[in-house]
Amino acid sequence: MRDREEPLETTREAGAPAVELRGIDKRFGAVHASRDVSLAVAPGTIHGIVGENGAGKSTLMSILYGFYRADRGDIRIAGRTVEIAGSEDAIAAGIGMVHQHFMLVDTFTVVENVILGAEGGSLLASGTARARGELERLAREYALEVPPDARVGDLPVGLQQRVEILKALYRGADILILDEPTGTLMPQEADHLFRILRRLRAQGKTVILITHKLREIMAATDRVSVMRGGRMVAHRDTAATTVAELAELMVGRRVLLQVEKGPARPGPELLAVERLSVRDERGASRVRDVSFNVRAGEIVGIAGVAGNGQGELLEALAGLHPAAGGRILLAGEPVSSGGPHRRRRGLAHVPEDRRRMGLVLPFEARESAILGYHDDVRYRRAGLLDWDAVSRDTEAKMISFDVRPADPRRITAAFSGGNQQKLVLAREIERDPLVLLVGQPTRGVDIGAIEFIHRRLVAMRDAGKAILLVSSELDEIMGLSDRILVMFGGVVAGELPADRATERALGLLMAGAGPGAGAANEARRAS
Amino acid sequence: MESLTLLVLVLDSTLRLSAPLVLAALAGLFSERSGIIDIGLEGKMRGAAFAAAAVAAVSGSPWAGLAAGIGTSVLLAMVHGYACITHRGDQVVSGLALNILVSGLTAVLGIAWFAQGGRTPQLPGEARFLPLEWPGAAALRDVPVLGALYGELLSGHNLIVYLAFLAVPAVAWVLYRTRFGLRLRAVGENPESADTAGVPVVGQRYRALLCTGVACGVAGTYLSLAQSAGFINDMTAGKGYIALAALIFGKWRPVPAMLACLLFGFLDAVAIRLQGADLPVIGEVPVQLVQALPYVLTVVLLAGFIGRAVPPRALGVPYVKEG
Numbered sequence: 131m132r133d134r135e136e137p138l139e140t141t142r143e144a145g146a147p148a149v150e151l152r153g154i155d156k157r158f159g160a161v162h163a164s165r166d167v168s169l170a171v172a173p174g175t176i177h178g179i180v181g182e183n184g185a186g187k188s189t190l191m192s193i194l195y196g197f198y199r200a201d202r203g204d205i206r207i208a209g210r211t212v213e214i215a216g217s218e219d220a221i222a223a224g225i226g227m228v229h230q231h232f233m234l235v236d237t238f239t240v241v242e243n244v245i246l247g248a249e250g251g252s253l254l255a256s257g258t259a260r261a262r263g264e265l266e267r268l269a270r271e272y273a274l275e276v277p278p279d280a281r282v283g284d285l286p287v288g289l290q291q292r293v294e295i296l297k298a299l300y301r302g303a304d305i306l307i308l309d310e311p312t313g314t315l316m317p318q319e320a321d322h323l324f325r326i327l328r329r330l331r332a333q334g335k336t337v338i339l340i341t342h343k344l345r346e347i348m349a350a351t352d353r354v355s356v357m358r359g360g361r362m363v364a365h366r367d368t369a370a371t372t373v374a375e376l377a378e379l380m381v382g383r384r385v386l387l388q389v390e391k392g393p394a395r396p397g398p399e400l401l402a403v404e405r406l407s408v409r410d411e412r413g414a415s416r417v418r419d420v421s422f423n424v425r426a427g428e429i430v431g432i433a434g435v436a437g438n439g440q441g442e443l444l445e446a447l448a449g450l451h452p453a454a455g456g457r458i459l460l461a462g463e464p465v466s467s468g469g470p471h472r473r474r475r476g477l478a479h480v481p482e483d484r485r486r487m488g489l490v491l492p493f494e495a496r497e498s499a500i501l502g503y504h505d506d507v508r509y510r511r512a513g514l515l516d517w518d519a520v521s522r523d524t525e526a527k528m529i530s531f532d533v534r535p536a537d538p539r540r541i542t543a544a545f546s547g548g549n550q551q552k553l554v555l556a557r558e559i560e561r562d563p564l565v566l567l568v569g570q571p572t573r574g575v576d577i578g579a580i581e582f583i584h585r586r587l588v589a590m591r592d593a594g595k596a597i598l599l600v601s602s603e604l605d606e607i608m609g610l611s612d613r614i615l616v617m618f619g620g621v622v623a624g625e626l627p628a629d630r631a632t633e634r635a636l637g638l639l640m641a642g643a644g645p646g647a648g649a650a651n652e653a654r655r656a657s
Numbered sequence: 658m659e660s661l662t663l664l665v666l667v668l669d670s671t672l673r674l675s676a677p678l679v680l681a682a683l684a685g686l687f688s689e690r691s692g693i694i695d696i697g698l699e700g701k702m703r704g705a706a707f708a709a710a711a712v713a714a715v716s717g718s719p720w721a722g723l724a725a726g727i728g729t730s731v732l733l734a735m736v737h738g739y740a741c742i743t744h745r746g747d748q749v750v751s752g753l754a755l756n757i758l759v760s761g762l763t764a765v766l767g768i769a770w771f772a773q774g775g776r777t778p779q780l781p782g783e784a785r786f787l788p789l790e791w792p793g794a795a796a797l798r799d800v801p802v803l804g805a806l807y808g809e810l811l812s813g814h815n816l817i818v819y820l821a822f823l824a825v826p827a828v829a830w831v832l833y834r835t836r837f838g839l840r841l842r843a844v845g846e847n848p849e850s851a852d853t854a855g856v857p858v859v860g861q862r863y864r865a866l867l868c869t870g871v872a873c874g875v876a877g878t879y880l881s882l883a884q885s886a887g888f889i890n891d892m893t894a895g896k897g898y899i900a901l902a903a904l905i906f907g908k909w910r911p912v913p914a915m916l917a918c919l920l921f922g923f924l925d926a927v928a929i930r931l932q933g934a935d936l937p938v939i940g941e942v943p944v945q946l947v948q949a950l951p952y953v954l955t956v957v958l959l960a961g962f963i964g965r966a967v968p969p970r971a972l973g974v975p976y977v978k979e980g
Binding site: 195216217218221227229233234235236237238242243245246247248249251252253254255257297 | 834835836837838839840842843846847849850851852853854855856970
């Protein structure tokens with residue numbers, strides 16, 4: 131797993147750190163986002179920074195990249211104190227940043243994106259020519275091949291990320307900061323990224339990797355720093371630490387990383403899907419002839435790279451998107467009409483995108499907490515909504531799902547991502563449905579909350595419910611599911627029982643290289 | 658021969674009528690490509706037309722008039738920028754407010770200064786931009802076809818008409834071949850990307866509005882110093898909005914926007930020809946109906962004949978660092 135072919139920082143201990151932060155302190159109003167943070171990153175190493183959402187990682191890197199000014203503290207680059215007042219200063223100091231949400235102009239070509247801000251003269255011709263040559267060199271040196279004249283918006287995410295890295299290198303970055311770089315990559319792309327990072331390290335570049343995925347820290351970094359609540363709580367050599375220790379440092383208590391669950395005791399079939407097909411608004415086929423079932427007391431996971439039909443499948447099952455063909459049976463009875471009807475028959479849905487589909491962000495929590503169930507008799511009094519009853523009910527849900535703060539009048543948008551997600555889960559699970567469809571239950575959610583959400587899902591399974599889980603996190607799929615289906619190109623490319631699923635086997639199926647790949651590729655071409 | 662002459666005459670006036678539209682559309686292109694909606698093209702044109710006529714009337718120099726027109730339009734553009742870029746105000750509201758302000762101001766100042774019911778004094782020829790005869794145009798006049806094309810269609814326009822059409826390839830070149838153009842498009846598509854790449858978003862947008870002001874000033878000056886001999890109230894007659902429509906119709910690209918302007922200019926020219934003319938079957942066409950044609954076309958085209966126009970992504974969105 132761990133790649134030891136390149137020399138580590140042991141050979142480079144002489145000399146000043148590539149990046150040194152001393153006593154960085156930053157407040158935003160009442161929020162103390164950075165508390166006296168110090169960090170030293172040795173040159174030619176890959177240094178990981180981990181922490182939960184809101185631990186201060188992004189603030190710290192934004193200070194280093196010139197988005198914010200620190201209230202106090204020094205930044206030293208290669209031993210010299212520097213003032214970083216804006217991105218220009220950071221670039222001049224040799225710092226490059228690959229943002230979580232790519233900072234690319236979609237309508238520009240790769241070359242245009244690379245030279246933007248570093249055009250090298252008021253006419254583009256010479257800068258463009260130079261950039262092409264440089265891109266070729268970088269492609270050879272670091273395995274960073276990208277078609278230079280492609281429109282960036284047309285490129286897959288993995289290639290867009292390479293453009294971001296190329297942008298930084300083109301500006302002569304010696305220090306590369308990557309913020310959650312693997313969030314949208316499939317396993318093969320992530321592996322390729324780590325190969326690129328190792329090559330960069332071998333060429334003497336310094337890499338700072340911000341992530342919440344501890345496995346990546348273990349696989350790719352030389353050293354790791356842990357942040358919690360705005361403080362730097364620990365520095366470790368990666369070789370001398372464990373995932374469990376890092377998780378404990380991040381959360382401040384012991385965390386169960388592996389979901390504890392007994393064997394499934396599947397009962398009768400609650401959800402059956404027969405030859406379901408879905409087309410998108412433009413008529414392109416997104417799901418083709420998909421059939422499977424979910425029984426009481428089991429979790430069926432659907433793995434796949436985003437955009438291979440999982441989202442459309444989920445929406446079609448929930449009744450948000452019409453099916454182009456096929457049947458859906460709920461507890462043995464076919465469903466015909468739309469979403470509200472299905473919900474009343476015991477089908478609950480936690481959508482993939484909680485902010486866009488699961489919640490109304492400007493609503494109070496109690497309003498978000500009754501969406502879709504607002505006509506329940508419990509919330510009604512004399513034909514009007516009984517807000518006292520809604521508040522009481524919401525507060526009870528919030529307490530039972532550990533939503534913090536448990537204030538039903540707080541605006542939904544003011545909760546953190548994890549707490550928003552718990553609010554959606556509370557709304558859907560407390561209804562005691564027969565079947566729960568759940569998409570990306572822990573996207574953007576902290577480790578502590580992930581543990582909680584996973585435990586609730588397993589508890590629901592053990593209570594004899596059927597759960598269909600769609601997730602792009604392989605760990606989550608493998609940890610929770612009793613059976614795993616892999617979708618590729620709109621069809622089910624394979625099914626594996628959880629105990630026989632390995633990351634490698636799933637990755638192959640997800641990439642369309644599994645045993646059933648011929649048919650899936652065929653389907654993809656036809657659509 | 659008869660129909661050729663007619664065609665040349667219509668095309669000839671098409672060029673004249675399109676020229677201010679082309680300039681205004683290019684003006685709007687700078688602003689909108691940088692992410693600032695410019696519904697104030699109309700007001701800037703009107704302000705420039707008035708200032709140019711007033712200064713030309715007093716000084717007797719068309720160049721002084723042009724400078725005043727450009728200055729006024731740039732000033733208005735900067736006010737728009739101050740409201741929308743610096744203070745992140747609503748761009749449509751700011752543009753509309755400027756239009757209303759200018760419409761009132763030109764009337765009030767015109768009456769106060771010249772006491773001719775809001776008009777500026779009739780300008781003598783030397784205070785205007787007059788048609789330029791190309792060499793040999795007179796000699797070629799009697800040569801069939803070539804005479805009409807060279808002598809009538811190409812020769813005999815004023816300086817600003819030539820300037821307007823030469824500006825189209827120039828703007829296209831700036832937009833696609835220069836650093837300024839690349840940064841302009843970047844701040845209009847994704848200002849955050851531009852910012853992180855070290856491009857100052859605010860400065861770039863102000864510079865874009867400066868270009869808008871200059872081009873729009875020339876367009877306004879054209880109306881009062883070239884097309885007419887003085888400022889008349891309401892002489893812009895919605896040309897700023899039509900130019901904006903042409904810009905959208907042309908999907909925010911210089912050459913297609915120019916073609917759209919030519920289409921509007923052509924309709925206008927036809928409308929003038931059709932006034933009072935007896936058409937077969939239909940009979941005499943009511944003037945009002947003919948004059949409404951360009952406006953009807955605007956609505957029809959924008960309503961759906963052009964397919965979806967994809968505007969610059971950050972159009973109308975104020976840039977807030979770290980929102």
